[in-house]
Amino acid sequence: MTPDVVDFTAADAPERFTESLRTTGFAVVTNHPLSWELVQSLYAEWEEFFTSGAAEAYTVGPDNQEGYFPPKIAETAKGRTVRDLKEFFHVYPWSDKYPSEVSDDAMRYRDIATDVASTLLGWVDANIPSEVAEKLSRPVADMLTGNSRTLLRILRYPPLESDAPEGAVRAAAHEDINLLTVLPASNETGLELLGADGEWYEVPCDPGSIAVNCGEMLDRATEGYLPATTHRVVNPTGEAAHRARMSMPLFLAAADDVIITDGRTAEELLAERIAELRSQDSSD
Numbered sequence: 001m002t003p004d005v006v007d008f009t010a011a012d013a014p015e016r017f018t019e020s021l022r023t024t025g026f027a028v029v030t031n032h033p034l035s036w037e038l039v040q041s042l043y044a045e046w047e048e049f050f051t052s053g054a055a056e057a058y059t060v061g062p063d064n065q066e067g068y069f070p071p072k073i074a075e076t077a078k079g080r081t082v083r084d085l086k087e088f089f090h091v092y093p094w095s096d097k098y099p100s101e102v103s104d105d106a107m108r109y110r111d112i113a114t115d116v117a118s119t120l121l122g123w124v125d126a127n128i129p130s131e132v133a134e135k136l137s138r139p140v141a142d143m144l145t146g147n148s149r150t151l152l153r154i155l156r157y158p159p160l161e162s163d164a165p166e167g168a169v170r171a172a173a174h175e176d177i178n179l180l181t182v183l184p185a186s187n188e189t190g191l192e193l194l195g196a197d198g199e200w201y202e203v204p205c206d207p208g209s210i211a212v213n214c215g216e217m218l219d220r221a222t223e224g225y226l227p228a229t230t231h232r233v234v235n236p237t238g239e240a241a242h243r244a245r246m247s248m249p250l251f252l253a254a255a256d257d258v259i260i261t262d263g264r265t266a267e268e269l270l271a272e273r274i275a276e277l278r279s280q281d282s283s284d
Contacts, residue, residue: 001195003211005204008032008116014123017212018226021124025229026193026213028204029120034112036208039184042109042154043246045102050087050156054101058089065151065274066090067097071158077172078276085170085235088155093148106248110152113182113250118144120212121180124226132225137259140218143179149253149270151178157190157245160235170245171233176215177273178251179266183211188245194230203231217254217269220261 004020005028006013013029020027049055058068068089069075076083091098091106098107121141125133133139144150157170170190183191185205192200193213205211219228235241254260256267 018127
């Protein structure tokens, strides 16, 4: 159940991309407009920002999702009791907490990645069956129009510590809530998806490529035709355990008023998930 590797410039890219999403929930895209040099420079810049301690000044408050999440308040995946081994920074389109210690290159990356995602969703619209398209409240590419919740998350998975809680992993098995996720290749391996056969498979993502996966909003809107596949980031072994892993997913959300399923809007579904996570965290 390995995702297809699709050349963005190939004539058959739209069909192959959509088919890979249908069969695995993921696709890997190469030769796209996102610069690998830009991604690498962002990884280096933001790792220094995290390790310098400067991120602490931007720590989130109890009632917001904007800014820095240190390891002690990092996510606990749905159904889990142990927090993931990571720290991250959230940047929204309306964000006023963007750190002065880093360049605005992350914003440039976000804009390019959003344009790429719009193209990819256009491919989906052109290649899903008519009976699936007819169930949508609007074309999936149009679901992005007017949204204010697309989230750039800049992640650092620290080197593994010997005193980590038992059972803790870099990112426990989960599905994304949003419409579509665009994820540039990390500086380290570890991303895996859960196959229909119950086995875990490494997501191929060579330097310069991007992994793209469906979120729950797209899954529900298409009634499972484009599935939100469970995925995780496993703990490394050997020398890799002593190295940090950087990642930079862009979670593209549908506009708040988009009807996703059963008359429920994107805003309602997102609020429900956030409430679940907060409730789970408060009970830890």
